[in-house]
Amino acid sequence: MEPAEKIIQHAGGVIGVSWLMIALPLLGAAILLLGGRRTDRWGHLLGVAMSLASFVVAVLAFVELIGLPEAQRRRGVELFQFIPGMVDMGVLIDPLSISFALLITGVGSLIHIYSIGYMSHDPARRRFFAYLNLFVAAMLLLVLADNYVGLYVGWEGVGLASYLLIGFWQQKPSAATAAQKAFIVNRVGDFGLAIGIFVIWTTFGSVAYGPVFGAAGGADQGVLTVIGLLLLLGACGKSAQVPLQSWLLDAMEGPTPVSALIHAATMVTAGVYLVVRSGAIFELAPTAQLVVTIVGVVTLLAGAIIGTAKDDIKKGLAGSTMSQIGYMMLAAGLGPAGYAFAIAHLITHGFFKANLFLGAGSIMHAMNDEVDMRKYGGLRKFLPVTFATFFIGYLAIIGFPLLSGYFTKDGIIETAMHHSAILGWLAVVGAGITGFYMSRMVFMTFFGEKRWADDAHPHESPAVMTWPLIILSVGSIFLGGYLILGNTFMQFLAPAVGRPAELPVFHFFSVPGLATLALVAVGAAFAWMKYGRAQVPVVAPRGSFLTTFARRDLYGDAINESLFMRPGQWATRFAVFFDNRGIDGLVNGLAAMIGGTSGRLRRIQTGFARSYALSILFGAAVVAGALLLVGNL
Amino acid sequence: MTTHYLVLSALLFAIGAVGVLVRRNAIVVFMCVELMLNACNLAFVTFARQHGNLDGQIIAFFVMVVAAAEVVVGLAIIVTIFRTRRSASVDDANLLKY
Amino acid sequence: MGETITFWVLAVVSVSAALGLVLSRRAVYCALMLGVVMLSLAVLYAVQDAPFLAAVQIVVYTGAVMMLFLFVLMLVGVDSSDSLVETIKGQRFWAIVAGAGFAVLLGLAVGNAVLSPPAGLLGATQTAGGNVPALAQLIFTRHVFAFEVASALLITAALAAMVLTHRERLTEKPTQRALARARFLTGGSVVLPGPGVYARHNANDMPALLPDGSVSELSVNRVIARHDVEDERFPDDPKLAEAIKQAVEEESK
Numbered sequence: 001m002e003p004a005e006k007i008i009q010h011a012g013g014v015i016g017v018s019w020l021m022i023a024l025p026l027l028g029a030a031i032l033l034l035g036g037r038r039t040d041r042w043g044h045l046l047g048v049a050m051s052l053a054s055f056v057v058a059v060l061a062f063v064e065l066i067g068l069p070e071a072q073r074r075r076g077v078e079l080f081q082f083i084p085g086m087v088d089m090g091v092l093i094d095p096l097s098i099s100f101a102l103l104i105t106g107v108g109s110l111i112h113i114y115s116i117g118y119m120s121h122d123p124a125r126r127r128f129f130a131y132l133n134l135f136v137a138a139m140l141l142l143v144l145a146d147n148y149v150g151l152y153v154g155w156e157g158v159g160l161a162s163y164l165l166i167g168f169w170q171q172k173p174s175a176a177t178a179a180q181k182a183f184i185v186n187r188v189g190d191f192g193l194a195i196g197i198f199v200i201w202t203t204f205g206s207v208a209y210g211p212v213f214g215a216a217g218g219a220d221q222g223v224l225t226v227i228g229l230l231l232l233l234g235a236c237g238k239s240a241q242v243p244l245q246s247w248l249l250d251a252m253e254g255p256t257p258v259s260a261l262i263h264a265a266t267m268v269t270a271g272v273y274l275v276v277r278s279g280a281i282f283e284l285a286p287t288a289q290l291v292v293t294i295v296g297v298v299t300l301l302a303g304a305i306i307g308t309a310k311d312d313i314k315k316g317l318a319g320s321t322m323s324q325i326g327y328m329m330l331a332a333g334l335g336p337a338g339y340a341f342a343i344a345h346l347i348t349h350g351f352f353k354a355n356l357f358l359g360a361g362s363i364m365h366a367m368n369d370e371v372d373m374r375k376y377g378g379l380r381k382f383l384p385v386t387f388a389t390f391f392i393g394y395l396a397i398i399g400f401p402l403l404s405g406y407f408t409k410d411g412i413i414e415t416a417m418h419h420s421a422i423l424g425w426l427a428v429v430g431a432g433i434t435g436f437y438m439s440r441m442v443f444m445t446f447f448g449e450k451r452w453a454d455d456a457h458p459h460e461s462p463a464v465m466t467w468p469l470i471i472l473s474v475g476s477i478f479l480g481g482y483l484i485l486g487n488t489f490m491q492f493l494a495p496a497v498g499r500p501a502e503l504p505v506f507h508f509f510s511v512p513g514l515a516t517l518a519l520v521a522v523g524a525a526f527a528w529m530k531y532g533r534a535q536v537p538v539v540a541p542r543g544s545f546l547t548t549f550a551r552r553d554l555y556g557d558a559i560n561e562s563l564f565m566r567p568g569q570w571a572t573r574f575a576v577f578f579d580n581r582g583i584d585g586l587v588n589g590l591a592a593m594i595g596g597t598s599g600r601l602r603r604i605q606t607g608f609a610r611s612y613a614l615s616i617l618f619g620a621a622v623v624a625g626a627l628l629l630v631g632n633l
Numbered sequence: 634m635t636t637h638y639l640v641l642s643a644l645l646f647a648i649g650a651v652g653v654l655v656r657r658n659a660i661v662v663f664m665c666v667e668l669m670l671n672a673c674n675l676a677f678v679t680f681a682r683q684h685g686n687l688d689g690q691i692i693a694f695f696v697m698v699v700a701a702a703e704v705v706v707g708l709a710i711i712v713t714i715f716r717t718r719r720s721a722s723v724d725d726a727n728l729l730k731y
Numbered sequence: 732m733g734e735t736i737t738f739w740v741l742a743v744v745s746v747s748a749a750l751g752l753v754l755s756r757r758a759v760y761c762a763l764m765l766g767v768v769m770l771s772l773a774v775l776y777a778v779q780d781a782p783f784l785a786a787v788q789i790v791v792y793t794g795a796v797m798m799l800f801l802f803v804l805m806l807v808g809v810d811s812s813d814s815l816v817e818t819i820k821g822q823r824f825w826a827i828v829a830g831a832g833f834a835v836l837l838g839l840a841v842g843n844a845v846l847s848p849p850a851g852l853l854g855a856t857q858t859a860g861g862n863v864p865a866l867a868q869l870i871f872t873r874h875v876f877a878f879e880v881a882s883a884l885l886i887t888a889a890l891a892a893m894v895l896t897h898r899e900r901l902t903e904k905p906t907q908r909a910l911a912r913a914r915f916l917t918g919g920s921v922v923l924p925g926p927g928v929y930a931r932h933n934a935n936d937m938p939a940l941l942p943d944g945s946v947s948e949l950s951v952n953r954v955i956a957r958h959d960v961e962d963e964r965f966p967d968d969p970k971l972a973e974a975i976k977q978a979v980e981e982e983s984k
Contacts, residue, residue: 641745
C-alpha cells in the first residue's frame with residue numbers, strides 16, 4: 001500500500017468555502033427552530049433549499065477536487081481554534097469525505113423533497129425539516145472534520161438528531177421509548193469512541209488525522225489494538241452492529257423518510273466511515289481488524305436472519321440494513337483491498353436502501369400507515385411507480401446481475417474469500433438469505449391476492465414522492481457498475497485510503513459469484529413457494545422455534561435485558577433500598593430517636609411548679625454535697 | 634456558739650424548702666419562701682458576728698427590703714390569679730406544660 | 732450563759748413553729764406560726780449584736796409583711812384549706828428526702844468548718860458609736876448605690892402591685908336607681924333588712940331577722956355557716972340552724 005499523502009492546506013476555490021456545506025443546513029435548522037411558527041408556511045421549502053445548496057457546494061467541491069492531480073487530492077481548510085492548544089478545527093476534503101458528502105447531500109436532498117409530500121399532513125412538518133437539516137449538518141461535520149474531536153461533535157450531533165427524529169411522534173409511547181433506547185444504546189458506543197479519542201490524544205499528542213496517521217507507525221501495537229477496539233465499539237453503536245444492534249429495529253418508529261435517510265443511507269454508515277477513516281490505525285493492529293471482520297460477518301448473518309421473520313415492512317428493511325452494514329464492516333476490516341468495496345457498497349446501498357425505504361413509505365402512505373405486510377398483497381396494480389422502483393431496489397439489493405448491488409456485494413464477497421474462506425462463505429450464505437427475505441417482502445407486498453382492510457384505498461403517491469424514487473432507482477441500477485468496473489472508485493479513493501498492492505479485476509463468472517447467484521436464486525424460489533404462490537395467512541402463524549428466534553431479534557433484547565437491564569434494576573433497587581433504609585434510615589432514625597426521646601423527656605415538664613422546685617432543691621443538695629466533698633479533700 | 638446559729642439556720646431553711654415543695658396553697662408556699670429568706674438572714678447576721686464585720690447585717694437588711702418588694706408583687710399576682718381562676722392552689726396553674 | 736439559754740429556747744420554739752407552718756392545714760395558723768418564727772429570729776438578731784435588724788424584723792416582717800399576708804388570706808378566703816391528698820406522685824416523699832438530705836449536708840458542712848470564737852462586732856461599731864450609726868454609715872457611704880436601687884425596687888413593686896390588682900370596669904357602675912329597679916323587677920324581697928334592726932346581737936355570726944322574726948337567709952355569713960355545717964355545731968335557735976343549712980346547701984349548688 002502507499003502511505004496516505006500529506007494533507008495540503010488550501011484556502012481557495014470552492015474547497016476553501018466547503019465549510020458552507022455544514023453551515024447552510026445548520027443555518028436552516030437554526031432559522032426553523034428559532035423562527036417558530038412564523039416559518040411554518042415556508043419552512044419545508046427552506047429546509048429543501050438548504051439541503052440542495054449544500055449538495056451544490058459538494059458537487060462543485062467534487063468537481064474541483066477531481067480537477068487536481070491525484071497527489072494533491074487531500075485538501076485541508078483551517079477554520080478556527082476549537083480547543084486552544086489541542087484542537088484546531090478544520091475541514092478535510094479528500095475523496096473519502098467528498099464521497100460521503102455527495103451521498104449525504106444528494107440522497108438527503110431527495111429525501112427532503114420526498115418528505116414534503118410524506119409529511120404534508122403533519123402539523124409539525126416545519127420542526128421535522130429543522131431536525132432533518134440539523135442531521136445533515138451534523139453528519140457533514142462528522143465526515144468533513146479533519147480531526148477526531150470534530151468527528152465526535154458530529155457523531156453526537158447525528159445521535160441527537162436521530163433521537164429527536166425517532167421520537168418525532170413523541171405522543172406515541174412506543175416512539176418515545178424507541179428514541180430513548182436508541183440514545184442509550186448509542187451512549188455505550190459513544191463512550192467507547194470518547195475513550196478511544198482520549199487514548200489517541202495521550203498516545204499521539206494530537207487528534208488531527210494528519211499527525212495521528214503519520215505517527216501511527218511508531219506506536220505500540222497493543223495501544224493501537226486498544227484504540228482500534230474502542231473505535232470499533234463506537235462504530236458498533238452507531239452502525240447497529242452486534243452487540244449494540246438492538247436499537248435499530250425499534251428506531252423504525254420514526255417517520256419513514258427518517259428511516260431512509262438516517263437509519264439506512266447515512267448515519268448508520270458512520271461506523272464504516274470511522275473504520276475506513278482510521279484505516280492507518282487498523283492496518284497496524286491486525287487483531288482489531290480481525291474483530292471488525294468478525295463483527296461484520298456476525299451482524300450480516302444476524303440482520304439477515306432477523307429480516308426473514310419480520311412482518312413489519314420497515315423492520316424487515318431495518319434487518320436488511322443491519323445485514324448490509326455488516327457487509328460493509330466486513331469489507332472495512334479487510335484493509336485497503338476492502339475499503340473501496342466497503343464505501344462503494346455503502347454508496348450504492350445508500351441509494352437502493354433509501355429507494356426501498358421511501359418505497360415502503362409510499363406504500364404506507366397509500367395504506368393508511370399500515371406496516372404489516374400480511375395485510376398487503378397484490379399492490380403492484382395500484383402502485384405501479386412504487387412497484388417498479390421498489391422492484392429495482394429489490395433486484396439491486398439481492399445482487400441481480402449488472403445492477404448496483406451485484407457489483408459491490410460481489411466485490412466484498414470476493415475480497416473476503418481472498419482473505420479467508422470462512423468469512424467468504426458466510427458472506428455468501430448471507431447473500432442467499434438476503435435473496436429469501438427480500439423476495440418474501442416483494443411477494444407479500446406486491447403479489448398474491450389482496451389482504452388489506454376494507455377501508456384502505458391504495459393510490460399512487462404524488463409526484464413529489466415518486467420522483468425521488470425514480471432518481472434513486474436509476475442510481476440503484478447504474479451506480480455499482482460505474483464505480484466498480486475498471487476500479488474507478490478504488491483509483492479515486494486511493495489518495496485518501498491508499499490502494500492495495502494488486503488491483504482486483506472484476507470477474508463476471510467467478511466461483512463465489514456464481515455460488516452467490518445460485519443461493520440467491522434458491523432463496524428467491526423458496527420465497528416464491530412460501531409467499532408468492534401459496535396463500536399468505538393474515539395472522540402470522542406460530543412458527544417453529546427458529547421463527548420465534550428470528551422474530552424476537554435473536555433474543556437481542558432479552559439478552560440485553562437479562563445481562564444489563566435486570567442487574568441494573570437490581571442495583572438501582574438496592575441503591576434505593578440502601579438510600580431509603582440505610583442513609584435515610586440513619587438520618588430518620590436519629591431524628592426519630594431525638595424526637596422520641598424529646599417526646600418522653602418533655603413529660604418532665606408537668607406544669608407543676610412544685611416538681612420544678614423539687615429538682616432545684618435536689619440540685620442544691622448535690623451542690624452542697626459536692627462542696628462538702630471538695631472541701632474535705 | 635455561732636455554729637449552733639448556723640445549724641439552726643440550715644434547719645429552718647430546709648423546713649422552709651420542704652414546705653414550698655409539699656404545700657399547695659400559694660399563700661402558704663409564699664410563707665415558706667419567707668421562712669427560707671429569714672433563715673438566710675439569720676446566717677448572715679451570724680456571719681457578721683463571726684467575722685466582726687457589719688457587711689453581713691447590711692446584706693440581711695437588703696434581703697429584707699427585697700423580700701418586702703417580693704411579697705408585694707407575689708401577693709398581687711396571687712390575688713390576680715385567684716380572681717380569674719377562683720383558686721389559690723399552685724397546682725391549678727399548670728397550663729404551661731408539654 | 733444567758734445567750735445559750737436564749738438560743739436553745741428560741742431554737743426549739745422557732746423550729747417547732749416552722750414545722751407547724753409546714754404541717755398545719757389552715758392558712759391562718761400558718762401565718763401565725765410564721766409570725767412566731769419571725770419574732771424568735773428577731774430576738775436572736777438582738778442577741779447577736781444586731782439590734783437594728785431586730786427592730787426592722789419586727790416592724791417590717793411581723794408588722795407589714797405578716798399583715799399583708801393575713802390581708803390577702805382574708806381576701807382569697809380564709810377558709811381555703813389544703814386538702815391533704817398529694818396529687819403529684821412521690822412529691823411528698825422526695826421533698827422530705829431532699830429537704831432532709833440538704834439539711835444534713837448543710838449541717839455537716841457547718842459542723843465540719845473549724846470556727847474560731849466569734850470576733851464580735853464591738854470593734855466595728857465602736858468608732859461610729861453604736862450599731863445603728865455604724866450601719867447607717869455603711870449604707871449611706873459604701874452601699875449608697877444599692878440603697879438607691881433598693882428604693883427604686885420598692886417603688887416599682889408598689890406600682891406593680893397596683894397594676895396587677897387593678898381591675899378594669901367593663902360595665903357602668905350601677906346606680907342606686909338601677910339597683911332598686913333590678914330588685915323590684917326580680918320580684919325578690921322588696922325591702923332588705925337593715926342590719927341589726929331586729930338583731931339581738933351585733934356579732935358578725937348572727938344573721939339579721941326579718942320583721943316576722945324569721946332569719947333572713949341573705950344575711951347569713953357564708954363562711955361561718957360552712958364552718959358550722961362542717962363541724963356540725965349548730966346554734967340552739969332552730970330557725971337559725973335551718974337558715975344556715977339552707978345557705979350552705981344553696982352555696983354548694
